[in-house]
Amino acid sequence: MDKKEAKEILKKYNQGTCSPEEKEWVESWYLQIVGNSKQEGVSDLDMPSLQKDIWHQIVASRPIEKSKKKIYIRIAAAASLFIAIGLSFYFFQQNATDVSLDKNRIISQIQPGGNKAMLTLSNGTKINLADLEDGASVKEQGLRISKRSNGELIYEVVGENNSTKGNTIETPIGGQYQVVLPDGTKVWLNASSALEYPLNFSGNERRVVLRGEGYFEVKSDKTKPFRVVSGNQIIEVLGTKFNVNTYKDESSRKTTLLEGSVRVSANGINKLLKPGEQAKVIDDNIEVDKVDPDQVVAWYRGDFAFEGAELQTIMREISRWYNVDVVYQGDIANVKFGGSISRSKDIREVLHVLSLTQGVNFKLEGRRVTVML
Structure with missing residues (x-):
């Protein structure tokens, strides 16, 4: 994909008109960026400060309902912020990794709390x-x-x-x-x-x-x-x-x-x-x-938020909210993530977002989630 095509996808993403595949590509790239403190091509940038700015931009861009409990995800603002501060070069030079949840292995539907x-x-x-x-x-x-x-x-x-x-x-x-x-x-x-x-x-x-x-x-x-x-x-x-x-x-x-x-x-x-x-x-x-x-306090506003959070911390939150057991395969001690997603989503959507980065996959059987690295 060349620079022109990538810019067009980002424009469509910000307008809410991109396809599900294009949306997944943008969000996969975003999660890979914020989930790592150092990435090839941006080593000279202050990533911790940058990630903090991105997070605040996401929070500021999500409209709050009158109840002040629901905040809607707008990762598009984060993507726009990256481009505005000069990370577009990195974006256009990288190949987005397609790490998705194996839907064939999902045999049940678990609703949120x-x-x-x-x-x-x-x-x-x-x-x-x-x-x-x-x-x-x-x-x-x-x-x-x-x-x-x-x-x-x-x-x-x-x-x-x-x-x-x-x-x-x-x-x-x-x-x-x-x-x-x-x-x-x-x-x-x-x-x-x-x-x-x-x-x-x-x-x-x-x-x-x-x-x-x-x-x-x-x-x-x-x-x-x-x-x-x-x-x-x-x-x-x-x-x-x-x-x-x-x-x-x-x-x-x-x-x-x-x-x-x-x-x-x-x-x-x-x-x-x-x-x-x-x-x-x-x-x-x-x-x-x-x-x-x-x-x-994202939880009381209706979101999971895991900026720089360890995978096990995230999975404990998911376990408490969806009433599932979690088991691990592989060494996940140093795996961290960045991003947020509504707690009103089905567990499959939450796991899918997590699977877009860091090479992590999930297997859902009944009320048992297996985390595989």
Whole structure:
């Protein structure tokens, strides 16, 4: 393919008029670029900085719905950005590698997760929220608990509330849910997660217990700090936005700050975070690093995001969301990817995107995914 033909395909891609084969070729090239820190022909460029610019361009170019939870993929903007900064030479000199998912080996269809959760009331009664009609509500200790159609549970004070008891909301593998607590704090729970919280934030603090992963937008109250307890760590805030990932199969417990400030405490160590920083509790230590918050919270906006992520990390996310088992064939320890895709896609589409780069293939049998390098 010559330079003129490649330019024409990119033009059609940006206009949304290219064929499925042309679209796959462009996205395959893009994923190969961002998945590697060094590529032939661009060794003199600052790839880490370049990849960060590309990621922000993708996020900025994807329109957000009113719910602010869905963001649509527009890799086209990333391709345009590459050309604008002079990488077209590399693009036209490279042959796109066609590494695709073997569709003949896919024998089942696995749908993505959705709004599913179990609510446990203070008296022990369990309510499957998937079975509760939209708009329905229950009363609990002076509170009205209402279910919205968008997978949201809202607590409203409608009477005297002096309860010392609490509720628990728990999402299964392949589930997610949002809850608005009695103080107005909003919490989004990822798959296989749980949140325990009191019906009345009495005393001098607002304390909840998290298992799994949750994104928090804490209602400001300077007289009552908000504390998230997870294992042996405590995250303390006054009013802010942050994400907490405490899955047991991850190598560390991570707290990522988007706005405001938080204090992370564990094993007698305290760290104060600034926006854009992430605290990792590893063994008896807390490490603080700069990260891209947009990637960390992509899940609550409806996306998988894996800029520079290791394959095993990606597959753990896929396993939790699609409720599949993952096994590996070959040495995949150093395989990393770059890009994003909607969590609303069928698992075959997600695996296909991943298979477009790095020489990785997938075999899907029932609820078992075999990763082959």
